[in-house]
Amino acid sequence: EDQVTQSPEALRLQEGESSSLNCSYTVSGLRGLFWYRQDPGKGPEFLFTLYSAGEEKEKERLKATLTKKESFLHITAPKPEDSATYLCAVQAKTTDSWGKFQFGAGTQVVVTP
Amino acid sequence: EAQVTQNPRYLITVTGKKLTVTCSQNMNHEYMSWYRQDPGLGLRQIYYSMNVEVTDKGDVPEGYKVSRKEKRNFPLILESPSPNQTSLYFCASSKILGTYTDTQYFGPGTRLTVL
Numbered sequence: 001e002d003q004v005t006q007s008p009e010a011l012r013l014q015e016g017e018s019s020s021l022n023c024s025y026t027v028s029g030l031r032g033l034f035w036y037r038q039d040p041g042k043g044p045e046f047l048f049t050l051y052s053a054g055e056e057k058e059k060e061r062l063k064a065t066l067t068k069k070e071s072f073l074h075i076t077a078p079k080p081e082d083s084a085t086y087l088c089a090v091q092a093k094t095t096d097s098w099g100k101f102q103f104g105a106g107t108q109v110v111v112t113p
Numbered sequence: 114e115a116q117v118t119q120n121p122r123y124l125i126t127v128t129g130k131k132l133t134v135t136c137s138q139n140m141n142h143e144y145m146s147w148y149r150q151d152p153g154l155g156l157r158q159i160y161y162s163m164n165v166e167v168t169d170k171g172d173v174p175e176g177y178k179v180s181r182k183e184k185r186n187f188p189l190i191l192e193s194p195s196p197n198q199t200s201l202y203f204c205a206s207s208k209i210l211g212t213y214t215d216t217q218y219f220g221p222g223t224r225l226t227v228l
Contacts, residue, residue: 006155032213043117043203043219044156087156091214098212099144099163100171105155 002027004090006104013111016077021086021107024070029093033071035064036087038106044087047073078111085109115140117220119204125226126194134189134223136204143209145187146171146217147179149200156203162187163209194227201225 007022036044048057050066063074088104117138146161158171162181178190202223208215
């Protein structure tokens with residue numbers, strides 16, 4: 001069964017203190033891995049899509065990487081506005097249901113000044 | 114402005130009273146999907162649609178119905194709501210690129226309470 005596990009559940013950082021979030025997955029062939037940011041009371045907002053092991057993508061202070069079993073979201077020198085819940089989702093390569101997505105439970109990040 | 118809209122945003126209802134949550138997108142996206150979000154469980158997919166008249170079950174379809182008669186609309190129907198369907202619901206849409214879905218755009222959410 002496809003599974004997505006995110007760790008840690010919560011992360012408290014000082015401003016400027018870099019860290020990484022983990023998303024480990026087990027799927028029968030990966031079509032794509034997605035990272036989203038979610039602010040309280042709002043819908044998830046797209047950050048990155050990764051398709052194959054070794055791929056990396058960057059946006060401001062965020063960098064996402066992908067291996068065959070997990071993905072990392074690195075936050076470099078975070079600011080308070082980076083406080084949010086970060087969600088990981090995978091889409092499997094099954095031929096009959098490639099519209100299905102599995103989300104992890106998320107990592108809640110709080111960045112204090 | 115490109116967006117996904119959901120109505121209502123908040124709803125309190127009673128067990129067994131049929132309800133519909135509407136979802137509409139103005140981006141001409143082929144793919145639409147419904148999710149529920151519960152504390153500690155993350156987002157779970159209820160149903161999705163690859164195009165008009167094409168729908169399929171996600172991981173938690175029991176107790177829900179959907180229809181896709183027009184490309185822009187994808188309503189979620191709860192024919193006999195129960196308290197375990199109390200949750201935060203999100204609709205999402207995206208373009209389909211070959212056999213890939215592009216970025217999913219999410220609506221603002223509908224908070225449903227079933228008493």
